[in-house]
Amino acid sequence: MTGTTETRGERKQRTRRAILDATLELCDDSSLVALSLRQVAKQVGIVPTAFYRHFDSIESLGLALVDESFVSLRALLRDVRRHDPAYRDIVDQSVDTLVTHVQKERQHFQFIVRERAAGPLAVRAAIRHQVELCERELATDLARLPGTETWSSEDLQVLSHLIVMAMVATAEDIVESAGRPDAVTAVNERARTQLRMVLIGAFQWKSRD
Amino acid sequence: MTGTTETRGERKQRTRRAILDATLELCDDSSLVALSLRQVAKQVGIVPTAFYRHFDSIESLGLALVDESFVSLRALLRDVRRHDPAYRDIVDQSVDTLVTHVQKERQHFQFIVRERAAGPLAVRAAIRHQVELCERELATDLARLPGTETWSSEDLQVLSHLIVMAMVATAEDIVESAGRPDAVTAVNERARTQLRMVLIGAFQWKSRD
DNA sequence: GAGTTCGGTGTACACCTGTACACCAAAAGT
DNA sequence: ACTTTTGGTGTACAGGTGTACACCGAACTC
Numbered sequence: 001m002t003g004t005t006e007t008r009g010e011r012k013q014r015t016r017r018a019i020l021d022a023t024l025e026l027c028d029d030s031s032l033v034a035l036s037l038r039q040v041a042k043q044v045g046i047v048p049t050a051f052y053r054h055f056d057s058i059e060s061l062g063l064a065l066v067d068e069s070f071v072s073l074r075a076l077l078r079d080v081r082r083h084d085p086a087y088r089d090i091v092d093q094s095v096d097t098l099v100t101h102v103q104k105e106r107q108h109f110q111f112i113v114r115e116r117a118a119g120p121l122a123v124r125a126a127i128r129h130q131v132e133l134c135e136r137e138l139a140t141d142l143a144r145l146p147g148t149e150t151w152s153s154e155d156l157q158v159l160s161h162l163i164v165m166a167m168v169a170t171a172e173d174i175v176e177s178a179g180r181p182d183a184v185t186a187v188n189e190r191a192r193t194q195l196r197m198v199l200i201g202a203f204q205w206k207s208r209d
Numbered sequence: 210m211t212g213t214t215e216t217r218g219e220r221k222q223r224t225r226r227a228i229l230d231a232t233l234e235l236c237d238d239s240s241l242v243a244l245s246l247r248q249v250a251k252q253v254g255i256v257p258t259a260f261y262r263h264f265d266s267i268e269s270l271g272l273a274l275v276d277e278s279f280v281s282l283r284a285l286l287r288d289v290r291r292h293d294p295a296y297r298d299i300v301d302q303s304v305d306t307l308v309t310h311v312q313k314e315r316q317h318f319q320f321i322v323r324e325r326a327a328g329p330l331a332v333r334a335a336i337r338h339q340v341e342l343c344e345r346e347l348a349t350d351l352a353r354l355p356g357t358e359t360w361s362s363e364d365l366q367v368l369s370h371l372i373v374m375a376m377v378a379t380a381e382d383i384v385e386s387a388g389r390p391d392a393v394t395a396v397n398e399r400a401r402t403q404l405r406m407v408l409i410g411a412f413q414w415k416s417r418d
Numbered sequence: 419g420a421g422t423t424c425g426g427t428g429t430a431c432a433c434c435t436g437t438a439c440a441c442c443a444a445a446a447g448t
Numbered sequence: 449a450c451t452t453t454t455g456g457t458g459t460a461c462a463g464g465t466g467t468a469c470a471c472c473g474a475a476c477t478c
Contacts, residue, residue, distance in 0.1 A: 008445055012455065031327040034242040036435060049437070050456050117381070118240040118327030158402045162375065169374045172326070176337075193367045201410025217475050221425065245465060258467070259426050 016054045018044045020068065023061060024107040032062045032119050062115060062123040069108040070130045076101040081141065095191045098167060099184065102174040110175045135160045147203055159202055166194055225263045227253045229277065232270060233316040241271045241328050271324060271332040278317040279339045285310040304400045307376060308393065311383040319384045344369045356412055368411055375403055
């Protein structure tokens with residue numbers, strides 16, 4: 001098909017990729033729990049039983065997609081952190097990065113947002129776990145910021161929970177307004193304002209202990 | 210069955226109720242989009258085709274459940290508002306009310322949280338619309354609070370969006386930790402702290418215009 | 419009291435579902 | 449050159465799926 005002969009591993013990885021892509025495609029307007037192995041197989045162009053050569057259930061396929069999605073999310077976080085922490089407006093920068101990434105990787109983020117609430121049990125658990133990791137990482141980042149020296153670690157966690165939650169919601173909104181540039185910029189601006197409000201509150205905050 | 214004869218309208222409403230309840234029950238560990246008409250019928254104890262006497266699809270059944278769920282949510286909001294706005298700690302009061310309500314109407318809130326992200330298109334739209342209404346109501350409430358006189362209406366909307374979002378997330382967490390009292394109180398406390406942080410930021414806020 | 423309405427039943431059909439099984443061809447290992 | 453491994457195929461089956469159709473009996477209407 002491609003002209004050159006293919007090693008066996010290459011081919012396996014190629015159809016594995018095709019399965020993942022097909023699933024993301026189908027998840028555009030449905031959810032994993034409403035997805036059948038046969039639909040996926042048809043979309044890929046393989047026979048249903050061939051699916052088992054790569055995953056032993058829709059659920060484990062979902063887990064693979066979670067892993068993959070969080071790779072791109074980590075890329076996003078790295079981008080955000082790479083910028084000078086003293087940068088004039090870290091908020092604008094962070095929100096822009098988020099909005100750009102979500103648009104670029106729309107299908108992955110849509111998948112995460114949907115399955116986080118409605119996916120198979122194991123998938124939901126995996127997503128919650130990953131989000132928790134993000135929260136912890138953010139908390140340690142926040143701890144390095146000037147002004148948080150007096151904070152208790154609980155309060156740091158609460159703040160990062162709040163911020164991550166707001167970012168998840170923003171990602172939801174971006175996915176929702178895909179293809180409508182004006183809606184995207186509206187979400188962008190709202191997210192900035194929200195984040196500023198939260199940070200102003202945080203700067204004013206004093207832990208009780 | 211009940212001994213007394215039943216009017217036809219009573220009976221219809223009774224099995225309609227049974228269908229709604231059965232669906233909520235089944236949605237405990239699945240989603241509407243993964244639910245079949247036959248499963249619902251079996252759970253209710255009627256024959257599949259009888260379903261059509263009440264709803265013409267799973268989707269319209271979903272819409273009915275959205276309406277019903279938001280009745281109980283409005284009850285919650287009324288409760289929150291009924292309290293003296295000058296009450297010593299309006300945050301504690303509001304969060305307690307939320308936590309109590311979500312636990313009492315767990316199935317409804319679980320349904321909303323899940324279908325908000327993964328339900329059929331029309332159901333998702335209905336939920337988003339209702340949440341938007343809640344945001345608007347909250348915005349007008351906030352406008353009556355002392356200290357928000359200088360705020361632009363956009364900023365008021367942004368703040369209420371932020372608060373509603375946080376409350377939705379809190380409801381998610383409460384549903385998640387159903388049956389584990391310690392987890393519930395942890396979520397409760399975190400929600401209070403978050404809301405305080407946000408409100409501190411809000412009090413400090415000055416609209417640009 | 420006769421006729422109508424309507425919630426619920428049972429049968430039937432075409433289609434989709436997961437998965438077991440036997441098979442193939444070509445790459446990989448020897 | 450041989451055997452083995454393996455990704456993919458085709459057939460087959462027992463179930464679940466939505467829904468069309470004809471029907472029933474009791475609550476309603478007149």
